[in-house]
Amino acid sequence: RSRGFTFYVLRGRIRRVLSCPDKKEELMTIGTNLITKQLSSPRMATRGQKPSKYCSNAIQERLNYRRKVSVHFGVSAYQNWKPLNNGASDATDLANRFKIALNFDQQIVVLNEEVTKERIETVFRDLASCHEDDLIVVTWSGHGCPFKLANKKDAGFLVPYDAPFPISRKNAMEYVEMTELGNWADKYIVSRHVVSFWIVAFRVCQTLVVGVA
Numbered sequence: 001r002s003r004g005f006t007f008y009v010l011r012g013r014i015r016r017v018l019s020c021p022d023k024k025e026e027l028m029t030i031g032t033n034l035i036t037k038q039l040s041s042p043r044m045a046t047r048g049q050k051p052s053k054y055c056s057n058a059i060q061e062r063l064n065y066r067r068k069v070s071v072h073f074g075v076s077a078y079q080n081w082k083p084l085n086n087g088a089s090d091a092t093d094l095a096n097r098f099k100i101a102l103n104f105d106q107q108i109v110v111l112n113e114e115v116t117k118e119r120i121e122t123v124f125r126d127l128a129s130c131h132e133d134d135l136i137v138v139t140w141s142g143h144g145c146p147f148k149l150a151n152k153k154d155a156g157f158l159v160p161y162d163a164p165f166p167i168s169r170k171n172a173m174e175y176v177e178m179t180e181l182g183n184w185a186d187k188y189i190v191s192r193h194v195v196s197f198w199i200v201a202f203r204v205c206q207t208l209v210v211g212v213a
Contacts, residue, residue: 066133070098075142080165090141124184144200
């Protein structure tokens with residue numbers, strides 16, 4: 001089974017919404033609606049495994065889960081990177097939305113100085129206690145950065161609270177490469193559906209990136 005992440009970069013309307021702080025609610029609605037649409041597609045039904053007893057033939061209409069767990073990382077006050085206005089508050093707002101509007105059973109919120117690379121992996125490791133028929137959603141609200149590796153391939157990284165600035169080949173291991181997230185999911189998580197929802201600030205521009213595993 002493949003647990004790799006596929007990323008969808010939304011432009012145009014999303015960028016306009018991001019430029020207007022009073023439209024945060026619209027942004028969250030767009031994101032959560034996209035997650036629901038992706039999860040309702042037939043190709044997302046089993047993620048390469050045998051069908052879950054919670055998934056009926058009417059997969060396009062509804063997916064049922066044993067439990068729904070959301071994890072929210074948010075960083076506003078970075079140690080070395082430029083601070084962000086809404087990183088931590090976005091994570092908190094998303095946690096509340098997943099609880100109230102989407103009826104998630106559990107929310108895990110990790111903010112600011114707690115968002116180290118070690119802590120992120122620890123959270124993934126703790127998700128090993130989840131059942132294969134649970135839904136897990138992971139959100140990130142903070143900096144991200146692209147970087148060209150020594151093999152000339154382009155890679156994307158999430159920036160933990162204490163990551164040095166700028167990223168380089170010598171310190172890239174202190175960042176979280178997107179492929180590492182997929183590897184951690186493979187290593188620790190048995191749940192069929194793991195969805196990642198990114199609100200990432202790339203340098204001077206902001207783009208909403210949604211990844212579905």
